[in-house]
Amino acid sequence: MKRFLIICVLLSGLAHGGAPKQDLSTRLQPTVFAVTMVMIHDVVNPPAASRFYAYCLLGAHEIVAQQQKTVVSPTRLARDFGKIELDATKPYDYQIAALYCILETGRLILPSGSMLEEEETKFLEEVRTKNYSEPIIQQSVLMAQAVAKKIMAYAAADNYSKLSARLRYRPTKADGYWYPTPPGYIEAIEPHWKTIRPMLLDSCGQFKPKPPVAFSKDTTSTFYKLAYNVYQVGRTLTPEQRFIASYWDCNPFAINTSGHMSIGFKKISPGGHWMNITSIAVSKAKLSFDKAVMVHSLVAMTLMDAFISCWDEKYRSNRIRPETAINRYINPRWQPLLQTPPFPEYTSGHSVISTAAAELLTYLIGTDFSFTDTTETIFELPERKFASFRQAAEEAAISRLYGGIHYRDAIENGQLQGKAIGTFIVDKLKKAGVASAF
Template sequence: MKKVSVYMPGFFACLMVCWIALSCNQANKKLPEDYELATAWADLTNFIAMTTPANSPTFASRCLGYIGLTMYESVVPGYPGAQSVATQLNGLGALPQPEKGLSYNWQLALNAGQAEILRSIYIQTSDQNKAKIDSLEQAFKTIYAEQAKDNAIVERSVAYGKNIAQLIFEWSKTDGGHRAYLRNFDKQLVFAEKPGSWKPPLFAQSFSHFPLHPHWGRNRTFLAVDSAIEPPVFIPYDTTPGSAYYQQFKQVYEKRKILTQDEKEAAIWWSDDPDVTFTPPGHSYYLATIAIRKTKPDLLKAAETYARMGMAVADAFRNCWKWKFEFFTERANTFVPQHIDEHWESFWPDPPFPAFPSGHAIQAGAAATVLTSLYGDHFEFTDSAHVGRPKDEIRDTEFKARHFNSFWEAAEETAMSRFYGGIHIPQDNERGLEKGKIIGNNVNGLHWNK
């Protein structure tokens, strides 16, 4: 199992607070706020992602898409002004509606749906994690069942939430990414041989000489329109000193010499390696949780926030991987030693897949676009996700909380962190943010209201 102890104090503290609050609520008969129900499940979702073996940013993004969608679809019938987005998605179709004339408890429906989709989509997780899912589900069920005071309402609501989750999970099994953790690397893959193509790095995060999920770009997108987005424009390969392509790598090379301490802190903060964190899309899901906890919205808006976020980062990663393997481009650790300085090494090790465009940038752009639409252009917040992690001794850098005045400010730093790390050239990040914004706007453009 992954080592997660280094990560407990920051993110895991929220989960522990949730458990304590649940215990107190049961003792005092006090109902949790609706946003507390939604964020408790989001916390556990990220904990499962962080502690499940063979996880990856690609697989995690996909999971978040289905988990967030399930949260929304399990409660939307309870809000007359809102509507399901199921028929607007890529092949899902209409989902069952509640029985007319009968009462439902939508908190119970959400609770059951989240437990069911988590158990299904992370079937490979540990027995300890499955027990956590069961425990959280039962804790909330006990609280809301006492409120309902009608066993028929309880069972009907639970059944509805589970049914929604099961139908969405069945749809997920046909997207091309089902149980993809069993095939992270294709050892039969034949690399493209061309100037400037990706090569297995010597200074790397993974020992694999094969790139991660090379076929991910064939997966079905949540929104059909996202699969038709035009590919980003790429600066043509040219090793001539002074050429546009050469200058992209020269900027990375020069930046490595003058990194400030704050830039080093940004580089390690947003690395979000799957071995020790909840991955980059999980970090975006966590930012959604920050927004929800700060504003304390009703159950519908909280669920819609996670649905928009999940589908946005899922489609961002799918498109990013499609383009990564179409362009199949090198990173600075290949170009710089060959054409600028043979002794150069990046601040951060390379991930095991091609460079263009940046996965961090595209998913951050999609996430910022979604959150800005829901919570405004000027949303001040502090990201404490990694607070408490031990100092990175290799790079002599601490994990310090990051403060932002907007979601786009956070997205831009996410992208720049990869430039600081020396693993992305500027065009990787710039094109990633641009395409992420398109994907986020497509998700925002779904008809969420009647």
Template sequence: MKPIRRLTAAIAVAVLAGFGPLAAHAAAPPEEVLTAWYKMALSLTRHTATYTPPVASRAYAYLGVTAFEAVASGSSRLQTLSGQLNGLTAGPQREAGQTYDEAVVLDTALAATVHSLFENTGPTGHRAMDALEAKLHAEAAGGLAADVVTRSEAYGQAIAAHILDWSKGDGGAVVENMGFPAEYALTSGPAHWVPTSAIVQQQFPLLPGWGTNRTFAMPTGATCPLPAPLDYSEDPASEFYTQALETYETKNNLSPEQRAIARFWADDAMLSVTPPGHWLSIGMQIIDRDRIGLEKSVDILARLGIAEADAFIGCWNAKFVYDLVRPVTYIRRLIDPKWESLLITPPFPEYPSGHSTQSGAAATVLTSLLGDDFAFDDATDEADGLKPRSFASFWAAANEAGISRLYGGIHFRAAIERGLDQGRCIGAYTIALRTWR
């Protein structure tokens, strides 16, 4: 897969050009429809203001479930996720004895889902979605009987409507004030999170209620709890002070390789596809490299999206249970008042590391699906000047993503290690889903 590129003023042309010519129905199989809409969603993530990492993870989960259900409905090998995911009831059924075109069904379902999930993107993004929808529909429907096209479109719309209706009750459908609730009351005491940015909105933490959202595969956001962080202390002989000193000294003595790792996994909102999008991009690159078929592709992408969404719910649940101070606050208070982290400290509590939790969940799922020693290259941000990195396994990548936050100066080691553990626990619920008959 080509690296995901950021959208420009010529977004529609730039995005569509990346797909190459799709001249006839045979040149627009469902596999290409799937890739096209996923690339669009990842690109839109970079240019939709409310698409912080938790919000992006939610969108990718619903996109994955839509794709999976659209394909499973016409497959003798895949098993629906209805009755397995929390609150997902049985979806619409195909008419017995009638002919459907799989590319048209999938295209219509994904088009409706992406339009809905990214409804609040800008005018350029809407033009890009409209252009892609028109292009793919014309090519997928070319040469088909009119009744097959109409029936397939109606069914794809019905699948999307069913998933989108389900999405409305999860607690994350409406994001007000960019996710920073002005009514939030900070917890008093030196151990707790305080704002680290001068931005007015970020005087409040991002999405403090996200951990109470309805989960997908795991029972609730509190299902994979973590041990409490180290006891807060300002004593230089304490474990807490020691871990802060490690973050301080690590950032101050970074090697070029460590600095590159921190940048590679930064995945800042509005500057990237976000952390869950990074792992989704990894999955897409592997699907493209190994020419993985449609059924397995939607299984991979659906499970990845579900695991990432559950990871952000579980992580956010723990973050606001413990509400721990960020390294930059503690270090400036007790070690070096002029210290700067390499990466921008995100506006929410420290423990556990979101990068670690979601990377642990992704690695758990991908290892289950593709194997322990599955080597791959990751070129997610090559278009932004970041060189591709090679990994011997998914856990090698997850561990690097986790430690990158220590290099960046925005996490303590305990948050990284325990976040990876939490991700492993969360990912296990996604692995347990039955997707094959």
């Protein structure tokens, strides 16, 4: 009997390339980050970035789920996503296939996706040093390519391709409504994003927040007090508050002006920041490859849906930004610490998506899970320690007040909106059998 078990183990190893299967968990973070770097290069806006992450991880999630029964398939979670039939007649390694699928989907879906071809080549060279046979590697690549094509077909039906055909958005010049802000006076970003098919939510308006405080020029009104609060906070920022605002800026394209010269700085998106936090967390928690892929995929889908929900409200309430209101009615020379993003104010995007992501990560990884966030070190900002995901989300939310780009009600109601989204998704995961990663 003992000899029989040894033979079975050896045969299992041969099925994965002539050597016992190796855990490629450490390769997941750099693979996802390679996709992030292309998005930074392309200056992908925040909602679109979340969509790209979701699809890049979806195929890998399904490949893993079909090999490991402990991982719940995204077919049980994502809307209209049917099972992908995988050709398993030839042996392949599902971890190689899953990682390559992330890169291949990114190559196909991102504007400058061709930049990932070099990363694909590098990845395969690395795999060859791990004693996998060439037939196994090649079959794994073919599997990844086939799944990536299926993912692209699924993505093609989410209404993204119809956005450019919609009527061009024209800002309302009346008092109280959003209008392009300096220094770039950039047009509204993704005004029709609510038409994108959600992944886990039922609809874009499922978690519609309560209406924002009504606009008013009256100096005794609640709105005026909200605007004055942003003005006052901006004038008395502590060094720590300034740092927090800059740390969570996450503006994909910040414009710096000096005289007649304008210089653009590319940064990571809010969703990209939370995807990297996810990578840091699964690494610290020492999750298996299978669970790490699943967690990344679920966070990506949550971010995508949180942006859809937030953007639905942004262009419904269409509220004026603090910079515009303060310049018109309080102090024409006041400037926010951060560059005002080019879309309406209510609710705060970072508050919504950070809170939703934190709720999901808290369920999957832990309530009091401390971690060191190194996401911003590539932008010459120091690492930052957090005692929990919720603490990080709280800081991300309040950073928008310090930055001078959101009123308090947009932050607080955005957090409530994100909490509702996160709670709904966690309940959905529980019903589908997705347990905590521990």
